[in-house]
Amino acid sequence: MKQRKIPMRMCTGCMEMKPKKELIRIVKSPEGIISVDLTGKKSGRGAYICKNLECLNKAFKAKRLNKNLEAVIDEEIYQRLKDEIADEE
Template sequence: MGLATRKIPMRKDVLTNKMFPKRELVRIVRDKEGNISIDPTGKKSGRGAYVGLDPEAVKEAKSKKTLEKVFSHAVPDEFYDELFDFVDHQKARMDLFGDLGKKH
């Protein structure tokens, strides 16, 4: 018998509409109170969406108010800035280490 190949969970990046392996994306979530936050664990409850590690796409999303459309809710500019910093940092880590440092 051959080695079992594990299926890689794929998710769509809401900023680019492209599919990526889930572990190469950042989950953001809107909770019942309408608060939008970054979900590094991927376990927070609420309406989730995934964003790729592309700081330029986050900048563009801020100008186009993309996340407002995704969540049907107002998203403060400060959140886009926080998301930009987080994505930029995660991208740098991935470029450096080839992984996001998550356990599989």
């Protein structure tokens, strides 16, 4: 049987390549709305972050999510990500 390829994405916090299923996706829709995409299927430009508060804090300090999504991210999105990560742990 043929081995399936595992899609890899880079975490914006630690800058490591990890399997897509292990990461949380933040997406900017074509209308410019930024949201947390837990399914990984919403249309738009996406950025990925580990399910780790340390990575989220690194990405927040360096404003990497803002750069990757080419938009300003509200505090409420960061809070939602923190809540999501806390639920995972």
